Amino acid sequence: MARTKQATPLRRETSSEYVSKHDRPPLKQRRSSKGDANGQAVLSKAPPKPDNTIVQLVVAVAGIYGSFLTWAYLQEKLTTTPHGVSGERFQYPVFLLTIQSTFALLTGYLYLLFRTPRGSPLPPIFPSSTIVPPLLLVAFTSALAAPFGYASLAHIDYITFILAKSCKLLPVMALHITVFRKRYPLYKYLVVAAVTAGVAVFTLHSGKKHGKTGGRATTGQTSWGLLLLGINLLFDGLTNSTQDYIFQTFRGYTGPQMMCANNLLSTLITAGYLVLSPWLVRTGVGEWLGMDVAGAAGELTSALAFLRRYPGVWGDVLGFAACGAVGQVFIFYTLATFSSVLLVTVTVTRKMFTMILSVVAFGHRLTQMQWLGVGLVFGGIGVEAAIARQEKMAKEAAKRAKAQ
Numbered sequence: 001m002a003r004t005k006q007a008t009p010l011r012r013e014t015s016s017e018y019v020s021k022h023d024r025p026p027l028k029q030r031r032s033s034k035g036d037a038n039g040q041a042v043l044s045k046a047p048p049k050p051d052n053t054i055v056q057l058v059v060a061v062a063g064i065y066g067s068f069l070t071w072a073y074l075q076e077k078l079t080t081t082p083h084g085v086s087g088e089r090f091q092y093p094v095f096l097l098t099i100q101s102t103f104a105l106l107t108g109y110l111y112l113l114f115r116t117p118r119g120s121p122l123p124p125i126f127p128s129s130t131i132v133p134p135l136l137l138v139a140f141t142s143a144l145a146a147p148f149g150y151a152s153l154a155h156i157d158y159i160t161f162i163l164a165k166s167c168k169l170l171p172v173m174a175l176h177i178t179v180f181r182k183r184y185p186l187y188k189y190l191v192v193a194a195v196t197a198g199v200a201v202f203t204l205h206s207g208k209k210h211g212k213t214g215g216r217a218t219t220g221q222t223s224w225g226l227l228l229l230g231i232n233l234l235f236d237g238l239t240n241s242t243q244d245y246i247f248q249t250f251r252g253y254t255g256p257q258m259m260c261a262n263n264l265l266s267t268l269i270t271a272g273y274l275v276l277s278p279w280l281v282r283t284g285v286g287e288w289l290g291m292d293v294a295g296a297a298g299e300l301t302s303a304l305a306f307l308r309r310y311p312g313v314w315g316d317v318l319g320f321a322a323c324g325a326v327g328q329v330f331i332f333y334t335l336a337t338f339s340s341v342l343l344v345t346v347t348v349t350r351k352m353f354t355m356i357l358s359v360v361a362f363g364h365r366l367t368q369m370q371w372l373g374v375g376l377v378f379g380g381i382g383v384e385a386a387i388a389r390q391e392k393m394a395k396e397a398a399k400r401a402k403a404q
Contacts, residue, residue: 001105013159015217016161017103022146032161032233032338042182045398047202055269056337056339057328059333060330060333060334060337060346061346063326063327063329063330063333064327064330064334064346064350066332066352067323067324067326067327067330068323068327068350069350069353069357070323071287071320071323071324071327071352071356072162072317072357073317073353073357073358073361074319074323075320076158076321076358076361076362077316078090078313078316078317078320079150079158080158080362081155083309084166084309084310088306090303090306090313090317091150092302092303092306093146093147093149093150094143094146094147094270094273094274094299095160095274095299095300095303096146096224096275096317096321097143097146097266097270097276098267098270098271099317099321100320100321100324100325101218101263101266101267101270101320102263102267102321103321103324103325103329104259104263104321104324105260105263105264105321105327106219107118107325107328108256108259108263108324108325108328108329109260109324109330111256111259111329112125112256112257112260115254116255120225123254123256123265123342124257125257125258125260125261126261127250127252127253127257128250131246131250131253134242134245134246135246135262135265136262136265137162137238137242137265138239138242138243138246139261139262139265139268139269140265140269141235141236141238141239141242142236142239142262142266143266143269143270144235145232145235145236145239148228148229148232148235149161149228149229149232150229151228151290152225152226152228152229153225153322154225155224155225155226155228156225156226156229158358159355159358159359159364161356162351162354162358164199164226164229164233165229165232165233165236165351169260170192170196170237171233171234171236173188173189173192173237174237175237175238175241176241176244179241179311186281187383187384187387188384190380190383191380191383192220192383193380194198194376194377194380194383195377195380195381196375196377197376198372198374198375198376198377198379198380199377200373200378201369201370201372201373202355202369202370202373202374202377204369205240205367205369205370205373208373221334243258246258255332255333256332258332259267259328259329259332263328272360273299274298274299274300275300277297277298277299277300278298278301280298334346341399349378349381352374352377365402
């Protein structure tokens with residue numbers, strides 16, 4: 001009896017999309033009623049799917065803007081509003097980060113449940129032991145970034161802090177080039193140059209005598225504060241680059257899984273710091289980094305005592321944590337669907353809107369040179385978006401031509 005050749009199984013390529021193709025149901029197969037000589041399976045042609053990229057981008061951008069603009073407003077309100085006769089301010093960044101990561105862990109778990117198809121097992125947040133080290137690196141760098149950033153606020157004003165954070169494009173691409181050996185087309189380097197120049201022009205021409213932080217700006221913008229902020233930016237860049245590496249290396253890993261894993265590890269790290277902070281604050285490292293501003297009793301005890309004295313601040317703290325958790329959903333959605341470079345491009349524009357919101361809500365004023373900086377940033381990002389769209393349309397046209 002002649003042996004028949006087995007049908008070649010259908011291969012499903014993985015994808016870096018938020019819900020990857022690996023998680024979707026396979027294409028329906030049917031055998032021809034007549035069959036061929038080898039008995040090979042005949043696949044029914046699936047109807048062409050509509051391009052939802054623009055819709056996905058709009059949803060991601062709107063979600064990031066809505067959640068993080070509110071988040072930034074509450075952040076500036078928390079860090080700059082004086083309370084009581086003494087005018088004391090909320091200075092407990094790790095306490096804030098711990099509450100936010102706890103909120104984000106619960107939100108990410110609910111979102112993972114929602115994205116899992118009915119009847120399918122819940123994907124593990126740690127699918128293998130090899131993914132744990134890069135996830136630990138992400139949690140560690142994100143947990144370290146916040147204290148350095150808030151420590152820099154003791155030396156620079158808030159609007160300079162926000163604008164300098166917009167330069168994150170530079171460390172992300174630098175880490176991709178040096179660590180991951182990735183190369184970018186020339187126009188992306190030009191976009192980075194335009195955005196960085198715009199932020200630099202805005203910062204250098206900040207109105208030192210205007211707004212609520214004006215008196216502090218003349219003496220507070222020290223090289224030490226900028227150094228602390230530079231370390232914060234490096235940690236942010238390493239966080240984004242490592243997240244991109246995880247999605248590229250572990251193809252079945254999705255955004256909700258990473259959100260749960262990152263926030264679980266971040267909560268453990270920051271909660272451990274809060275427990276140990278009464279001892280750490282007495283060390284030379286704690287004084288060097290400005291941890292002693294939280295008080296000798298440690299950050300956790302000092303933060304709870306502050307909230308007991310001013311219970312109305314709880315609303316801002318919880319709102320800050322909730323907006324950060326929801327914003328992370330859109331961050332991971334954008335990161336998994338697109339890439340960290342596009343994510344940083346979106347967040348840069350969000351930071352510019354944050355700056356405008358800060359100007360309106362907290363009494364800052366812009367000079368003509370600052371508006372020039374705004375134009376450079378939005379101009380560079382607009383060019384990048386236009387070129388990226390042209391490249392995508394060209395690839396789609398090539399695919400259609402190849403299919404015909």
